Amino acid sequence: MSRIVCKKCVLDSDMPGIDINEESGLCHFCETYVPLSAKEKSDYLVKMEELFKEYGGRGKYDVVFALSGGKDSSYTLHKLKKEYPFLKVLAVQFDNGFISDNAVENAKKICELTGSDYFKLTMENEVLYETFRKAAESRDAFPRLAKYRASDICNTCISIIKQKLIEEAIVQDAPFIMFAFTPGQSPNPIISLQANFIRWSRNIFEKQLLNIGVEDKGEKFLIKNEVIENMGKEGPRMLHPLCLWDYNEGQILEALVEIGWNPPDLNDSNSTNCTLNSFACQNHLEKYGIHPYAFDIAGIVRSGDMSREEGLEKLHQELSQPLIEEAAKKLNYR
Amino acid sequence: MEHIKNDILDYLKDNSFMDTNIGLNDNDSLTQNGIMDSIGLLELMDYICEKYDIEVPEDMLTPENFDSLQGITNLIVKLVK
Structure with a gap:
C-alpha cells in the first residue's frame, strides 16, 4: 500500500x-x-498560581528549572519570571558533553535577565560518551511508546536530567520542578510526585540503564536512594507551563532575539542547543524506522500551534552530516 | 471486572504501541515487559481518572496497584465503589 x-x-x-x-x-x-479547552488551560493556570501561593516563598528556591539554553526553555523561564516575578528560581543546565557554547551563553544570559541562579550540572565526559554510545548500540532498551517520544539517546539523557532535578529539588526543599515541555511532549501540566512514584520511576530507569549495559552503582544518573529514603511522603510538583501557553515557534524566536538571546548556529531543525541531536535522530531512524520528533511535531500540529506544512517540512529536513560525524567521533561509535 | 480489564487492554493497544501478538497475562508487569514507562503510567492514570470519573490518590501509584492489568482493574473497582 x-x-x-x-x-x-x-x-x-x-x-x-x-x-x-x-x-x-x-x-x-x-x-x-x-485538546485542552481554553477554560481547562485557564483552570490549570489558576491552580498553578494557587500552588505558588500555598507552597512558594518558604525556602531558598521555589523552582528548580530545567534550562537547556534552547529556545523553549529560555522562553519559558523568561515568561515565567515576567508573569510571576516573586518566584525564586534555580536554573539547572545539564552539560551532557554536547551542549553548544552558544547554549551556555544563552542560558547564562536568560538567568541574568530574569534574576535566576544558574547551576551547570556536569559529569565526566568520558562516562557520558560511553553511556550514550551504549544507548546508540542498544535495541529495545526502552518501551515501544518511549521510542515514539524520543530517541534512545535522548530518552537516556532526559531521564538523567529528570532524576537529578528531582533529587536537587528534594535536597533544596524546593516545591516545584519545571520543564519546558510542549503540548506534544507532556502528559499533564501538573504532576504531584510522591515518594512511592519517585522510587518506582527510579527503578524503571535503573532497569533501562541495565538494558543498555550501564550499571549505575555510584548513582551518578539515578536519584540517590538515600535522598528518597529521607524525604517526606509528599515530594515536589512537576509543572509544565509551556503547554498551557500559546505556542508559536516563530513568535518565540522573535521574542527571544528581542531580549538578546542569540540564535544558534547549529544546522539542526529540531534542537537549538545539543550537538548530539542529529546523530541521535539518525541512529533512531536506522534502528527503528521512527523519526524521534515525529510525535512531538505531530502533537504541536494537532493542537493547532504549527501549520501542517511547517511540521512536514521540519520532519523531513535533512539531518546535518557534519554534526553526525562530529558526534560519532566523540562517542567512538563505529 | 472483565470489561474494565478489556478497556485497559484496548487503551494499551491503542496508545502504547505494544506488540499485539504478545500474550499479556493479567499479572504480568507492564513496566518490566517493556509496555509502559513512567510517563506512560501518568498518561494511563489520566485516562483512567477521566474514563471512570475517579481520582487516584498519588500514594496509590505503586507497582502493586498500577503495574499489571489485574492491579489496575482492582484499583478501579475499589475507587469506583
Missing part, C-alpha cells in the same frame, strides 16, 4: 505502528484527540 500521511498532523502509514483510517484520512491519535 502506498504511503498515506494523516490529513491533520504529520504521521504517516510508513511509520511502524501508525495506521491511517482510509475513510477519515486521520491517524488514530487525531481521531481520538481532545
Whole structure:
C-alpha cells in the first residue's frame, strides 16, 4: 500500500505502528484527540498560581528549572519570571558533553535577565560518551511508546536530567520542578510526585540503564536512594507551563532575539542547543524506522500551534552530516 | 471486572504501541515487559481518572496497584465503589 500521511498532523502509514483510517484520512491519535479547552488551560493556570501561593516563598528556591539554553526553555523561564516575578528560581543546565557554547551563553544570559541562579550540572565526559554510545548500540532498551517520544539517546539523557532535578529539588526543599515541555511532549501540566512514584520511576530507569549495559552503582544518573529514603511522603510538583501557553515557534524566536538571546548556529531543525541531536535522530531512524520528533511535531500540529506544512517540512529536513560525524567521533561509535 | 480489564487492554493497544501478538497475562508487569514507562503510567492514570470519573490518590501509584492489568482493574473497582 502506498504511503498515506494523516490529513491533520504529520504521521504517516510508513511509520511502524501508525495506521491511517482510509475513510477519515486521520491517524488514530487525531481521531481520538481532545485538546485542552481554553477554560481547562485557564483552570490549570489558576491552580498553578494557587500552588505558588500555598507552597512558594518558604525556602531558598521555589523552582528548580530545567534550562537547556534552547529556545523553549529560555522562553519559558523568561515568561515565567515576567508573569510571576516573586518566584525564586534555580536554573539547572545539564552539560551532557554536547551542549553548544552558544547554549551556555544563552542560558547564562536568560538567568541574568530574569534574576535566576544558574547551576551547570556536569559529569565526566568520558562516562557520558560511553553511556550514550551504549544507548546508540542498544535495541529495545526502552518501551515501544518511549521510542515514539524520543530517541534512545535522548530518552537516556532526559531521564538523567529528570532524576537529578528531582533529587536537587528534594535536597533544596524546593516545591516545584519545571520543564519546558510542549503540548506534544507532556502528559499533564501538573504532576504531584510522591515518594512511592519517585522510587518506582527510579527503578524503571535503573532497569533501562541495565538494558543498555550501564550499571549505575555510584548513582551518578539515578536519584540517590538515600535522598528518597529521607524525604517526606509528599515530594515536589512537576509543572509544565509551556503547554498551557500559546505556542508559536516563530513568535518565540522573535521574542527571544528581542531580549538578546542569540540564535544558534547549529544546522539542526529540531534542537537549538545539543550537538548530539542529529546523530541521535539518525541512529533512531536506522534502528527503528521512527523519526524521534515525529510525535512531538505531530502533537504541536494537532493542537493547532504549527501549520501542517511547517511540521512536514521540519520532519523531513535533512539531518546535518557534519554534526553526525562530529558526534560519532566523540562517542567512538563505529 | 472483565470489561474494565478489556478497556485497559484496548487503551494499551491503542496508545502504547505494544506488540499485539504478545500474550499479556493479567499479572504480568507492564513496566518490566517493556509496555509502559513512567510517563506512560501518568498518561494511563489520566485516562483512567477521566474514563471512570475517579481520582487516584498519588500514594496509590505503586507497582502493586498500577503495574499489571489485574492491579489496575482492582484499583478501579475499589475507587469506583
